[in-house]
Amino acid sequence: MSDNPRHSGLAVILGRPNVGKSTLINALVGEKVSIVTHKAQTTRHRIVGLLTRGNTQIGLVDTPGLHRGGGHALNRVMNETATGSVDGVDLALLVVEAGRWRDEDAQALSVAASGGVPVGLIVNKVDRVTPREALLPFIESVGREHDFAFVVPLSARREDNLEPLVEEITRFMPAGEFLFDDDQLSDRDLRFMVAETVREKLTLLLHQELPYSLAVNVDAWEEVDGLLRIGAVIWVARDSQKAIVIGSGGATLKEVGRRARLELARRLDRRLHLSLWVKVREHWPDDEAAVRGFGH
Numbered sequence: 001m002s003d004n005p006r007h008s009g010l011a012v013i014l015g016r017p018n019v020g021k022s023t024l025i026n027a028l029v030g031e032k033v034s035i036v037t038h039k040a041q042t043t044r045h046r047i048v049g050l051l052t053r054g055n056t057q058i059g060l061v062d063t064p065g066l067h068r069g070g071g072h073a074l075n076r077v078m079n080e081t082a083t084g085s086v087d088g089v090d091l092a093l094l095v096v097e098a099g100r101w102r103d104e105d106a107q108a109l110s111v112a113a114s115g116g117v118p119v120g121l122i123v124n125k126v127d128r129v130t131p132r133e134a135l136l137p138f139i140e141s142v143g144r145e146h147d148f149a150f151v152v153p154l155s156a157r158r159e160d161n162l163e164p165l166v167e168e169i170t171r172f173m174p175a176g177e178f179l180f181d182d183d184q185l186s187d188r189d190l191r192f193m194v195a196e197t198v199r200e201k202l203t204l205l206l207h208q209e210l211p212y213s214l215a216v217n218v219d220a221w222e223e224v225d226g227l228l229r230i231g232a233v234i235w236v237a238r239d240s241q242k243a244i245v246i247g248s249g250g251a252t253l254k255e256v257g258r259r260a261r262l263e264l265a266r267r268l269d270r271r272l273h274l275s276l277w278v279k280v281r282e283h284w285p286d287d288e289a290a291v292r293g294f295g296h
């Protein structure tokens with residue numbers, strides 16, 4: 001038995017879109033908790049992934065990417081979510097892309113620093129930089145932007161150099177009982193996980209044509225004799241998008257349902273039936289009430 005006291009806390013992950021935040025969280029937690037695609041703006045929700053190592057439990061808070069401009073209500077809500085997510089955490093982690101520092105990175109840094117907590121710098125995608133020494137001038141120049149608590153260069157995609165990051169984060173977790181159950185991977189409920197899985201399959205299948213203006217809402221959930229029946233609505237903004245989501249002869253929607261069902265049956269470890277409907281709600285990304293109603 002160890003007498004070491006437990007430590008538990010929250011680390012928020014910030015960074016402009018596409019720097020690899022979701023990939024990093026997935027690599028750290030070792031389970032898919034957030035969707036990853038090649039497109040920016042896929043992470044719209046605040047997500048907590050949990051990492052428990054020995055006596056320390058780290059809650060990772062994901063944020064939507066920080067967007068400039070914010071003409072759409074959707075962007076505004078996303079920026080507010082990102083800004084609010086630094087409140088009440090123990091550590092902020094700023095993720096940047098090796099060799100690329102942009103205005104949006106500076107913006108993300110100012111959000112990270114606004115909480116008054118230590119900010120650690122993560123330089124991701126180092127696999128793209130050869131030779132490795134070419135990284136040093138970049139790290140030095142970004143280091144001048146803020147008094148960072150630490151700097152860890154890594155590759156989230158290749159899961160390279162993650163351990164030093166976990167050690168650094170661990171140093172900033174305050175003493176205290178675990179905030180979450182040991183085996184809990186995500187604080188989001190199962191319905192949310194189902195909605196995200198459906199949205200992910202749609203995003204992957206419709207890559208070029210995909211409207212960002214797409215949301216998934218689980219509205220039926222019933223378990224009878226070991227069979228889980230789930231119903232979900234895919235909301236789109238226009239009739240033309242509805243046609244794209246359904247596909248010729250319903251093929252696209254059917255394939256989305258098939259892929260989502262297979263993955264969910266495996267993850268939830270039970271038999272399930274998934275029904276999907278497509279509904280139109282015009283211009284929902286411009287409608288702040290609708291955006292909030294969808295849980296952003």
Ligand SMILES: Nc1nc2c(ncn2[C@@H]2O[C@H](COP(=O)(O)OP(=O)(O)OP(=O)(O)O)[C@@H](O)[C@H]2O)c(=O)[nH]1
Nearest residue numbers: 018019020021022023040041043065125155156157
């Ligand atoms: N080469 C390389 N690519 C990476 C690495 N980490 C992530 N990527 C890629 O970068 C792209 C964006 O990754 P995401 O994890 O979706 O980025 P994000 O910061 O969560 O993006 P938003 O959801 O838009 O905020 C994906 O194509 C990833 O595969 C890495 O270490 N090396």
